Amino acid sequence: MRETWLTLDTAALRHNVAVIRRQMPQARLLAMVKADAYGHGAAMLAPLLAEQADALGTAFIDEALALREQGVRSPIAVLEGVFTTQELALARQHDLQLAVHSPEQLALFAQAPAGAQIAVWLKVNSGMNRLGLRPVEALKAWRVLAQSPAVKTRGLLTHFATADELDSRQTVQQLGRFRALQQALAEADGVPVSDSLANSAAIFAHAAAAGAWMRPGIALYGSSPFAHRSAESLGLRPVMTLRSRVIAVHTVPAGEAVGYGASWVAARDTRIAVVAIGYGDGYPRHAPSGTPVLINGQRCQLAGRVSMDMITVDLGQVTARPGDPVVLWGDGLPADEVASAAGTISYELFCRLTPRVQRHLLADEILNG
Template structure:
């Protein structure tokens, strides 16, 4: 009998979420973002699930692209951070990859390289995120340099990243978008600007390409959910079982440090899941879980291999009862990973990408 903790991956939900992204932007092509092992869901399986739908995939780095190519994925792949050294251009060329260019040294490396066929590139502009990208005042010169290299690059697009597209206050988003729109019009340049919150909430920024990421996996990236974002379906269900039950009296401490103290007679369930599996140790008392489809909460600090939950109001729960840490219960209830993340003072991205390899992924 194996340890009962699994990450169950609903591939039909993945396809649904990708198709929703396409539905919201019918005049755009949607590149499916598979970086960080498809946000913890398994990049190869997710790529195979979407390869008949998606015209391209995106990853962060060349190592992630190599994994997909070695698995037989032939769909175009974009390197969202481009190359990290000039010698990677040999692999870019050999594997037929596309790449972002965000700095002068990358542009010069491409200019000095002789590919077997021109490399599709996305010129990244720093419109206000202040991570990667050409300053807007220098982007036009970089664009013209790329346009002068038809034997080396092709299909040049403008790319940028919005810092606040998920927020209800859209003033900074609009300042970024207006800057990019003016630049794109001046250069007559196609764009790839829309990340998940932009796809969901800012149709004015949909471009020739969009790049939905976390929304593909069912997480709602918006500060305030919308009717559209509520159509997303969770892809990962982190599921375990009760492995022991403790009957305690009033005033009994539970777990490391005795953070949680029973307020009266209590039933405490022990769950096979802990921070050694990637569940966030910062989860506070009261963090929701589903036990046999009913909501209850964590009671006590998360341990490496276990956590404890309050079963006092669930008299029928016992050893073997299903526990869903986030996702869909077999009983029909759903617990959003976004809600769990708020109790851990983090975001869904860190929970999903943080599920460690010892947790088996089960695909359906």
């Protein structure tokens, strides 16, 4: 049996939620579980997060409906909103919260008949220029939503483009535009306006972005949203550990090459371990020689190109034999470090994992390494 699997540490998940809550203790927590819980497995982690968070967040409606089908009853916000009258009807039927970010979506609510009401988040384009209405348009949209029989409550949200840059002027500008709009609406309505601004980076770096709701994503799963601040320094623990096993060990004589393209050449007689994971499992094909790998808990380095089903590793002074455990990232080897070596980010490492990788909650793990 080929053993390539990942474990999900639920204690680490609870720990990360607690760390995040301490950063913005007055804010309610909308836990992002889009993209299959950042590749971790929404079916396994969303029910646990539903117990820890105040609401869950998805990118699109199919992700939210899948959670409802598996029995998740907590509030769910769909941050790309809906695009047809049929999707709006489904959202009303399943009590989903919806973002509104375009005139077309606004028209759906303006034309909606009476019936079940929805909590709506009006998305403001405060400067990222991806989704959202500019503040002048948002003022008008706020009034339209107030007249819709489909709308139960209204809130404002925005998304930061450079919250991971600690001295970013753009973040300050975005925050200023958002707060000005929020204040204008609150004064016109005579009541406070609920808000949601802070993503993972803003939660740790921009206290002024605190609001009624925060929306952590990658930090929940124990990875850093910053290029130059480690997850450990933020107090976060990895939820995912990607594991495999050595399937062969052999010696490559000095001067001979390993793998496709003969891109890595042994400078000395070198013990090479072959590990049962490759880009067919989602391990990054572009990871270069030198990318760190743990074998028997000791650091080794990738040697040669990643294949579809295997990688080859320079053992150095490490002793290994077939069957020995390997950690590709997670416990003892930060995903952020592997991502940096591969020229990418941990988000991509997690999200590119394929169904060939088995998933186990740590308490259920039976393949002990």
